[in-house]
Amino acid sequence: MSTDVLFDFAESDLTREGRERVAELGRELSSEYTDPLIAIVGHADRIGPPRPNLELSRKRAEAVRAALANEGISRDVMIAEGRGQSEPLVFCRGQEAV
Template identity: 40%
Template sequence: METSRMNLSADAVFAFGKSDIASISDEGRDQLDRLVARLQRIRDVRAVHLIGYTDRIGSDGYNDTLSRRRAEAVRSYLVAHGVSDAMITTEGRGAADPLVACPDLSGSRLRACLAPNRRVAVSIVAMRHIER
């Protein structure tokens, strides 16, 4: 088995603070369409795991819900475009596992700095080598 991992930027896919399919941007649809095409090219896909993350701004409860809903929205998009629902799992981890810390910033500078933390991590598990 081989696993391939990638991150979808939540800022590119969703409007800030949003998690519904209707709020997916054109850039987000392009990213998701490329993911669908990649999944269709890979033979023997066994699982696709989607993990939503947020930045640290906001309450834990809000961020946990937002991250889960974003992962679920990506799942819905993939399923609507032909990816088997049975192989997709989702979870939301809120502000856990940040990629950047951004100490000593506030306001719009903090929000911009924390952008890498707002993401949906995609793990694709396949029986054979996965083309990068």
């Protein structure tokens, strides 16, 4: 899923569309898998200091985990981690996301 859909810039709360997409994913996972193990990885771009970006990425992963839990997926089968700016999904030139 595109992070642009899930989160606004520098935010860890899911957007309305993000909540809908994660809820849809939760329903699909529940109907297709009986014993899933789900890894949720949060990301941030390289704009800003590394430590706050790492925290942002962790909060994003936890937001997705919480939304999936709201769809009935057990928190016990989900691992949420943040990668900060070490694995950005958006290319940034200077201080601007491209």
